[in-house]
Amino acid sequence: MGLGHAHHHGEAGDDTPVDHRDSKRRLRIALYLIGGFMLAEVVGGIVANSLALLADAGHMLTDTLALALALIAFRVSERPATRRHTYGYDRIQVLAAFVNGLVLLALAAWIVFEAVKRILAPQPVIGPIVLIIGVLGLVVNVAAFLVLHGGDRNNLNLRGATLHVLSDMIGSISAIIAAVVIIFTGWTVADPLLSLLVAGLVAYVATGLVRRSGHVLLEGTPEDLDIGPLREQLATEVDDVLGVHHVHAWSLTNERRVITLHARIRRDADPERVLADIKAVLIGSYGIEHSTVQLEFARDCVDDGAVSTRPS
Numbered sequence: 001m002g003l004g005h006a007h008h009h010g011e012a013g014d015d016t017p018v019d020h021r022d023s024k025r026r027l028r029i030a031l032y033l034i035g036g037f038m039l040a041e042v043v044g045g046i047v048a049n050s051l052a053l054l055a056d057a058g059h060m061l062t063d064t065l066a067l068a069l070a071l072i073a074f075r076v077s078e079r080p081a082t083r084r085h086t087y088g089y090d091r092i093q094v095l096a097a098f099v100n101g102l103v104l105l106a107l108a109a110w111i112v113f114e115a116v117k118r119i120l121a122p123q124p125v126i127g128p129i130v131l132i133i134g135v136l137g138l139v140v141n142v143a144a145f146l147v148l149h150g151g152d153r154n155n156l157n158l159r160g161a162t163l164h165v166l167s168d169m170i171g172s173i174s175a176i177i178a179a180v181v182i183i184f185t186g187w188t189v190a191d192p193l194l195s196l197l198v199a200g201l202v203a204y205v206a207t208g209l210v211r212r213s214g215h216v217l218l219e220g221t222p223e224d225l226d227i228g229p230l231r232e233q234l235a236t237e238v239d240d241v242l243g244v245h246h247v248h249a250w251s252l253t254n255e256r257r258v259i260t261l262h263a264r265i266r267r268d269a270d271p272e273r274v275l276a277d278i279k280a281v282l283i284g285s286y287g288i289e290h291s292t293v294q295l296e297f298a299r300d301c302v303d304d305g306a307v308s309t310r311p312s
Contacts, residue, residue: 022151022152023074023151023152023155023157023158024071024075026147026148026150026151026158027067027070027148027158027161028071029144030067030144030161031064033140033143033144033147034060034064034140034144034165035060035064035067037060037136037137038057038060038061038064040136041060041137042057044057044129044130044132044133045057047129048126048127048129048130049123049124049125049126050126050129050179050191054114060137062104062107062164063161063164063165063168065103066100066160066161067164067165069096070093070097070100070157070158070160070161072096073095073096073157074093074157076092077089077090077091077092087252090252090253091216091217091252093155093157093253094156094157094216094253094254095213096160097156097159097160097209097212098209098210098213098214098217100160100161100163100164100209101206101207101209101210101213102206102210104167104202104206104209105202105203105206105207105210107202108199108202108203108206109199111195111196111199112196112199114192114195115193115195115196115199117192118189118191119193122188122189123188125178125182125188125191127179127182127183128179128183130176130179130182131176131180131183133175134172134176134178135176137168137171137172137175138169138172138173138176141165141168141169141172142169144165145162145169148161148162148165149162152255154254154255155253155254155255156209156212156213156253156254159209160209163205163206163209166205167198167202167206170198170201170202171202174197174198175194177190177194178191178193178194216250216251216252216253216254219250219251220250220251221249222249222254225249227247227249230244230247230249230286231244231245231261233285234261234278234281237277237281238263238274238277238278238281239269239274239277240268240269240270241263241264241265241278242265242266243263243264244261244262244263244264245261245264246260246261246262247259247260247261247262248260248261249288256290257286257287257288257289257290258288258290258291259282259286259288259290259292260291260292260293261291261293261294262293262294262295262296263278263295263296265295265296265297265298266297266298267297267298275295278291278293279291279293
């Protein structure tokens with residue numbers, strides 16, 4: 001018979017909402033900045049007939065929605081765990097990041113479609129208006145980016161919102177360059193060409209965000225956690241542990257990791273001490289505060305690929 005399961009919950013465990021006050025404050029500031037300037041850029045893009053400005057305005061619209069979604073996700077994630085959601089609602093932040101990444105990819109596709117049409121059929125663009133609004137937009141985007149960039153960089157939800165603003169900042173730079181080229185050369189094709197560059201950069205950052213958030217949603221092993229060395233470390237450093245098997249690790253969010261494992265121990269081992277030592281390694285070396293550990297006496301368990309460094 002196994003010794004049963006033992007659990008450990010850190011200070012930010014299932015019953016304690018994570019404090020996101022700083023992240024929410026930063027999101028609100030960025031939301032006001034981006035949302036407030038978006039309308040001016042829409043008007044300017046229409047008046048100047050600039051795809052670069054309209055693409056950037058459309059991007060700012062998605063930024064506004066993305067920031068609002070991220071803010072809502074933070075608030076929902078703070079709800080306490082329930083019988084139907086025993087881990088709480090933290091993962092909704094990752095879902096919001098995943099959705100934001102998909103929206104960015106859709107936006108990149110739209111920009112490419114519109115840019116190709118304008119390359120095939122160039123249209124007049126009023127360069128000075130594009131330049132003025134592009135510079136103002138850059139100032140707003142830089143301010144919003146600095147606000148968000150100073151927050152928790154490990155939080156995928158905040159990271160998704162930051163990437164939205166970063167790609168929009170690149171869009172503003174593109175609009176400024178296009179305006180300068182048009183003013184001095186009259187070559188209006190520069191506007192859609194630079195929009196294609198923006199679309200490529202947006203797609204690049206969105207792909208990384210979708211990949212990382214999708215990995216968490218699929219309960220993949222944390223990217224910086226190698227199960228092999230973890231098993232070896234437990235079998236080597238924890239006295240009376242003969243081997244470790246049935247190891248499963250995943251993340252609720254980037255900040256909250258979870259692991260379950262079986263540890264084969266000596267017949268005369270003190271299970272409480274072994275359990276405490278295993279948890280100390282998991283917390284100290286890997287930052288895993290939520291663990292479920294099944295202890296099995298050597299005579300009771302079947303070896304399933306366990307790492308063993310000591311004779312039983």
